[in-house]
Amino acid sequence: MNVRDAVPKDIPAILAIYNRSIRETTASWTNREESLDDRLTWFEGRKKNGLPVLVAENDKCEILGFASFGPFRPREGYRFTAEHTVYVDPKAQRQGVAFSLLSRLVEIAGAQGLHLLLGVIDGENAASIALHEKLGFEVTGHLPQAGTKFGRWLDLVLMTRVLNAGMPAPEK
């Protein structure tokens, strides 16, 4: 498996993985599937802002999953925090794909001088919580019944990992 920067021709595969997860899981609290244009706009926005979009591919160049991070909240005081996301094709799950993608994202975030990486996770998503624990993230927030999908209330779990530990806060 190879992890590399995504390019525009990867967007249909990224879209298919994402939309399937919208239909079948509570990973993303929406029922609205995206169009190709939506995903291309997202991708171009990330690239324009120097933010990573990674894909993992197998030796047949099939896309197995993707990961990215972007700003957590817009005010400038949050500029050292990023929220990340990772999705893996069900066919390729439990083979270390998400671990490889997120490990690389953590390296990139550290190299970009970020101070906190944040995963915002459905409390029922035991796979994602275990994945993040394996990568050194800790549960630092739990919001009971913060959302709903598929006819039930869902808890939100926040998992964080400090990067560049000991980095001084900027003057402003």
Ligand SMILES: CC(C)(COP(=O)(O)OP(=O)(O)OC[C@H]1O[C@@H](n2cnc3c(N)ncnc32)[C@H](O)[C@@H]1OP(=O)(O)O)[C@@H](O)C(=O)NCCC(=O)NCCS
């Ligand atoms: C969560 C998800 C990204 C994990 O991807 P993956 O490639 O299967 O994960 P990996 O194979 O890299 O697993 C790494 C570790 O995560 C944990 N893990 C992954 N899947 C798990 C599962 N189904 N149950 C329990 N632990 C799991 C394990 O600790 C695993 O290490 P191990 O295999 O050595 O035990 C994947 O299930 C997925 O795409 N789900 C739908 C979308 C989603 O939930 N995204 C996360 C949004 S926050």
